[in-house]
Amino acid sequence: MEYAQQLEELVLSVARDDASDLHMAVGRHPTLRITGQLVPLADKPVLTPEITEGLVMAMLEEAEKKELYARHELDFSFSYKDKLRFRGNAYFQRGYIGCSLRLIPYTIRTLEELSLPDILGEFTRKKQGFFLVVGPTGHGKSTTLAAMVDMINRERAEHILTIEDPVEYLFTQDRSIVDQREVRTDTEGFQIALRSAFRQDINVAMIGEMRDPETISTAVTAAETGHLILSSLHTNSASQTIDRIIDSFSAAQQSQIRSQLSVTLLGVFSQRLLPRVSGGLIPAFELMIANSAIRNLIRENKVHEIDLVIDTSSQDGMMSLNRSLIDLLRTGDITMETALNHSLNPDELSTLSRRL
Numbered sequence: 001m002e003y004a005q006q007l008e009e010l011v012l013s014v015a016r017d018d019a020s021d022l023h024m025a026v027g028r029h030p031t032l033r034i035t036g037q038l039v040p041l042a043d044k045p046v047l048t049p050e051i052t053e054g055l056v057m058a059m060l061e062e063a064e065k066k067e068l069y070a071r072h073e074l075d076f077s078f079s080y081k082d083k084l085r086f087r088g089n090a091y092f093q094r095g096y097i098g099c100s101l102r103l104i105p106y107t108i109r110t111l112e113e114l115s116l117p118d119i120l121g122e123f124t125r126k127k128q129g130f131f132l133v134v135g136p137t138g139h140g141k142s143t144t145l146a147a148m149v150d151m152i153n154r155e156r157a158e159h160i161l162t163i164e165d166p167v168e169y170l171f172t173q174d175r176s177i178v179d180q181r182e183v184r185t186d187t188e189g190f191q192i193a194l195r196s197a198f199r200q201d202i203n204v205a206m207i208g209e210m211r212d213p214e215t216i217s218t219a220v221t222a223a224e225t226g227h228l229i230l231s232s233l234h235t236n237s238a239s240q241t242i243d244r245i246i247d248s249f250s251a252a253q254q255s256q257i258r259s260q261l262s263v264t265l266l267g268v269f270s271q272r273l274l275p276r277v278s279g280g281l282i283p284a285f286e287l288m289i290a291n292s293a294i295r296n297l298i299r300e301n302k303v304h305e306i307d308l309v310i311d312t313s314s315q316d317g318m319m320s321l322n323r324s325l326i327d328l329l330r331t332g333d334i335t336m337e338t339a340l341n342h343s344l345n346p347d348e349l350s351t352l353s354r355r356l
Contacts, residue, residue: 003054010055011080013041014103019105020138022086026052026096033138035275053097056090067184068097077104077166077182102138103256104168108150109143115282116144119317124151127203129266130223134235139273140283141232142168142208147207147231153178159201163193164208176204190215194222207231221266222256229239237321237344238268238288239306242298262299265290270321272342274334281331284342286310286321322349325337330356 014022019032019039022055026049029040057065057079068074073091078101080086086101111120123131130332133148146169152158153176160176165183179200187193190207191214197205210216210231223229235241242261247314249257268288274282288294293309296302309345311320325339326349341347 001095005060006051007055007058008080010041010044011084011086011101014086014101014150015084018101022101023053024052024099025093025099025100030235035279035281036273049096052099056097056099059088059099060090075165075183084207085170089167108146108169108171111147111151112159114140114143114147116147116271117285117287117319119287120144120148121151123266124148124155126228126266127227128223128226128264130220130229130231130261130264131266132231132233132241132268133271134224134233134238135271136236136242136267137234139271141271144269144271145230145232146171146205149204152176152204152228158203160204160206161193161197161200161202162206162208163187163190163197164206165190168208184283191218194218197222197227199224202227204228204230207232213253214353216245216248216255220260220264224260235270236307237270237286237307238310239272239303241268242303246303258298260299262295265295265298272321274328274338274342276333277335278333282328284321284324284328284334284339285319286324287317287319289313289316291316320353325349326352329353 010022012034017032017034019034022034023031024047026047028045029039029042029046031038040245060076064074064076068090076088078086078088078161085104085106087104088099088101090097090099135141149160150171153174155173156175158176159177162180167180167182171178181187181193182190195218205227206220207219210219210233219229219231233244235244246254246257267290270286271286274284276282288310294306297305310318320338322343322345325343327335329339339349340346
């Protein structure tokens, strides 16, 4: 069976149907995710174990195949004729191979094109500090980080390092030098690559994801020592992000990490991609800016009060998620049902919506 041809038809369908993801699971039709919804490709045959394995193997190098069979899961990148690029995860379930592919556009869109707030650009102009983009899986964190990194690349002459697993967006060097390192291919891991960066004369580092306390600690230290560090976490809000970082350390280390965060943190941007009434997706977001009040709350272990500061500090550029949802309701971009489904405090949102 010609798996390469079948794979070509499937990846082209992702672009043709403006999908974000392609799922291949035994016993199901190949399935696209379009505007957040799963859509089976009913004109394609139901995937058998043999076909699914053949399609996955058609995307992998020999070393990647060995790692998949040894570890039973694999993060990888896949390019189709330099036209389409995907971030992939292959895995075993019930003894069969499955795979999910996320389309990574070759063109890096600007903050404006992504309907993101201009204030994010201010963080790209900082010389040092720690900035986080957070949110659920599949809600555009990597795309936002890429837009911020490319803004630095276009505006300033800096040495930028990205550490990713796998490398997603490919940057065309402009005013900056941009080095992109992929875990396993170019480095053994995030922490090792970040420690090496201290000897590589970098100005800016983008860490694809902070997965362990060692990486977090090294990133915070890098921000303390004159570097701008951008990264992401799978958390739902700014306050939850602070808690997650601190709780990842032992009790004996938490006081130190709180102190370091209170000094180095620039802000936390939490985003969701919501279905737009007119079609496509639009972001709703929360933005916490680390002003003196926020820094004091982190230092004094009063993280539970951060939400109130965000809600009452719009004059400083902060934005709560509910305020962002209300703005999208006001412009007619989303429905009330969508807003309620994505709000972290639906009761408050309902109260705010009555004032529209």
